[in-house]
Amino acid sequence: MPDLSLSDHVALLDIPWPYIEKEARDRGSYILVLRLAEDRSLDVGRAGRFFFRKGFYLYAGSAMANLTARMGRHVARRKQFHWHIDWLRSVAAVHAVLPIRSSARLECTIAEALREHSAWSIPGFGCTDCGCASHLFGSPDDPLRSARFQRLLLSLRMDGYERATAPHA
Ligand SMILES: [Zn+2]
Known part of the structure; x- marks a missing residue:
């Protein structure tokens, strides 16, 4: 209403339940952001020795079940290393x-x-099971303070929804 009073007309909101039931589960992917305080060389299991400049590291991973537990596993310090990122995690802060x-x-x-x-990538890191050149990337600045990175995160989270709910041409 022009005078900002409420309209008597009530419309049903169209909620895409099949989409929500399919997507609202504890699975998917994640970006782990680590902060390395100093330059480091590290032996990473059988992958060999890698050099890491100090800065922020962004790692792309996924867990198609128990995503929350996987993310928690990266936060906790472990003695048993399995993924490449476990070695970097052991010397960097989450x-x-x-x-x-x-x-x-x-x-x-x-x-x-x-x-x-x-700004840079670590070739051959975290991508033994796929065709990517790397799953680990570095930046001198905090990505969380970057508007560009925030827009990227939002688009990664919303793209699937937009694809699934777009009207079919
Ligand atoms: Zn990949």
Whole structure:
């Protein structure tokens, strides 16, 4: 109403329940953000020795079940190392873990997007099971303080929804 009073007309909101039931589960991908205080060389299991400049590191991973537990596993310090990122985690601080819930495995799409947003990458890191050049990217600045990175995160979280609910042409 022009005078800001409430209208008597009530409309039903169209809620896409099948989409919500499919997507609102504890699975999907995540971006782990680590902060490395000093330059480090590290032996990373059988992958060999890697050099890491000090700065912020963004790692793309996924867990198609128990996503919350996987993210918690990265936050906790472990004695048993399994993934490449476990070695870097052992000498770096967890800055953030950002879930991107989805029924699709998006970690390679996320890695590609992170590559475009980062200053450098660590070739051959975290990508033994896929065709990517890397799943780990570095930046001298805190990505959480970057408007560009926040827009990227939002688009990664919303793209699936927009695809699933777009009217079919
Ligand atoms: Zn990949």
